[in-house]
Amino acid sequence: MTVSAKAFQQWLDGVAGTTSRAAVCRAAGIKRSTLAQQLVRGRVSVATVAAVSRSLHRPVVESLSAFEKFEDLSIGLREPSEAELLSQISDTDLLTEILNRSKAADTGAKTALLELSPVPHRTSVRTWLDAVGPADLRQQLAREVGIAPQNLSAQISANRLTAELAISSARIAGVGLANGLVATGFLAPDEAGWLPGARSITLRQTPDSTLVSLAAERLDSLGRTLKRIEADTAAAQQLWENLG
Known part of the structure; x- marks a missing residue:
């Protein structure tokens, strides 16, 4: 942009x-x-x-x-929701927190404080879009900015989103206009007005059941992605074998 x-x-x-x-x-x-x-x-x-x-x-x-x-970006700043904050916690950190809590429950010890990986993580764009909704957000976004759905999907799969698309997504979802720019890595969390340690605080306050459900959703999405990659790799290998 x-x-x-x-x-x-x-x-x-x-x-x-x-x-x-x-x-x-x-x-x-x-x-x-x-x-x-x-x-x-x-x-x-x-x-x-x-x-x-x-x-x-x-x-x-x-x-x-x-x-x-x-021009409305600065007045459109808004603190991220709990769902947005959790969306910017990597899969690895999310699973580590669950394992730490499970271990603490077994031993009776305190849950170890987890130092979170920086934003963005490898699927931060997709998880942010999923967190802010609505269900047809991607369709609305494609229509509003005039981008082909497949091109939008390609950006999301590559964990990219232009500033225009990130801000337009936030407008449609009714969240802070700069929050999507954090998910893309364009802005640091503090530059978008996020409070220091907000992700860590939200993670510690989130119930076990919510974390497990979120992790299950993330793993299911990862599984589908890996299956597509494996299928594409197998198809390419078969093509090379036929050519050779």
């Missing part, structure tokens, strides 16, 4: 002051040629906006809200 080069230059002039473009690029970790190409094409990526914003120690959400297509 991009913003207009003109709008970007106006924003940059306002936030960078007399700092040279070369200095801005160095601080943001962006090649000068990359920014130059984007400006020539008339479109600057939102990733560039975020990188420059961070280098200037400005809130990324506030910076994005300076652009027309994101």
